[in-house]
Amino acid sequence: MLKIDGITRRFGDVTALDGVSLEIGQGEFFALLGPSGCGKTTLLRILAGFETPDAGAVTLDGSDLLGLPPNKRPISLMFQSYALFPHMSVAKNVAYGLEREKLPKSEIKQRVSEVLETVGLAEHGNRRPNQLSGGQRQRVALARSIVKRPRLLLLDEPLSALDKKVRADMQLELKRLQHEVGITFVVVTHDQEEAMSLADRIAVFDRGNVRQVDQPVALYERPRTRFVADFVGANNLFEGTAGGQDALETEGFGRLPGTPLDGVEEGAKALLGVRPEKVRLGEPDDAKGLRGSVLDVSFYGGVSHLSVDVPGQPKPVLVAVQGASTTQPGAEVGLSWEPQDAVIIPVGQ
Structure with missing residues (x-):
């Protein structure tokens, strides 16, 4: 579904991405794993439209993605900070993107109700973000991202703000939701356990290069490079x-x-x-x-x-x-x- 071909991005003398090529399938949960500064978030920002690569191409279902402005791409990005509107209720936060598209009020209400039910927040629609726990705020951000029914959902360190037990619960929740809504997920993380537990396949990044792409078990048991052997587990x-x-x-x-x-x-x-x-x-x-x-x-x-x-x-x-x-x-x-x-x-x- 998503083809990334030879993407290069430089910031002055620093090469953040060096000819990265990946293919991600429809409905796949794909993880970009690597240490800080390895280029994984830069790639996510290029997919979202917030960065422009120096070279390379990205296609979605065979169509050029890089030529579209961020608001025209069938993609949602869930930020690490969640970026919820503090003055809006949960329901209003989730409905915001649909209201910007000027959809009928009846359709907005139905879709918001359905997605809040999906993430287990049907009873919290009238609350403000500051009345919710960290895990609940994470669910609101996720609901806001999937309510627009994007082809691709990008998640930047989605669980890093949660404590260990809540993070483990939300890993299961994310996996369940991904199967339920059928959207392709691409998650950026430096947490190996998170990548291994969530993803169908993982791309391991190191200094702007992809060192190995594999399923979690194969990546763990058969690392193909020194870096992967030392970094993963x-x-x-x-x-x-x-x-x-x-x-x-x-x-x-x-x-x-x-x-x-x-x-x-x-x-x-x-x-x-x-x-x-x-x-x-x-x-x-x-x-x-x-x-x-x-x-x-x-x-x-x-x-x-x-x-x-x-x-x-x-x-x-x-x-x-x-x-x-x-x-x-x-x-x-x-x-x-x-x-x-x-x-x-x-x-x-």
Whole structure:
């Protein structure tokens, strides 16, 4: 539905976007994920019409989008701050865009009523924004965005102002609403958990470039670049050379088991990534794996995180185990994993 082709945007000496190309399908929940300053919000502003690219094209259903002014694009943008009118009621906030289009009052009333019902605010239509909780204000902003029935809804860090529990509830709510209203959602976020829980597909941005586009599980389990492996979730990274079909050859640790990505040539410089939950704790004299001493144990309710100092590894190895760990700081442990649980990535990608 949406095709972004070679979009470049520069601000003086800074290249915010460097030839970015993406394709987003009808009804898809698509996330733009990356650290601050990577270009994802600039791309969102270009789609909304608030920025003009230096090069490239954007088409919506095959028609040029960049030639249309912002108010003529079939797109809604939900701002990070929500930008609600404080002097207007919830219903008036939601109706504002429809009133500007001079639609019949009966149609406006019906559509506002329907969308407030959809977001669970049917009983709050007469309240002002300052009488609502953060989560409710977020729903009003969302209702105002979808009441115009856009082809595309852009969300800029939509949940960043909410506390953790409300944010988790609203993630489920956003996903439900997206399926219910059938609008294509594009969300900008630096929160990996948010992107992974919401999106059908994720584009990972780094310094104005797209490093990988994939479904959440594939992105997590099979990162194709060093940046993605390090940025998306916690990861233990080891450097060496590809040692065939199931190992990385390292100077300090010998052969470490792993599965190479397609295109990794034997003998080439490579990186092995293994997630903390895939690392097994064992006895320190276990000949199959690494050996180290436990630096710290942190309990997070359903899972414990252990930080293990392995001589020769610049960063501690992270291990995640279910429940409360009985291992104490200072204990000597062995670490191992199965080849299919680690991925070997070409260095330089």
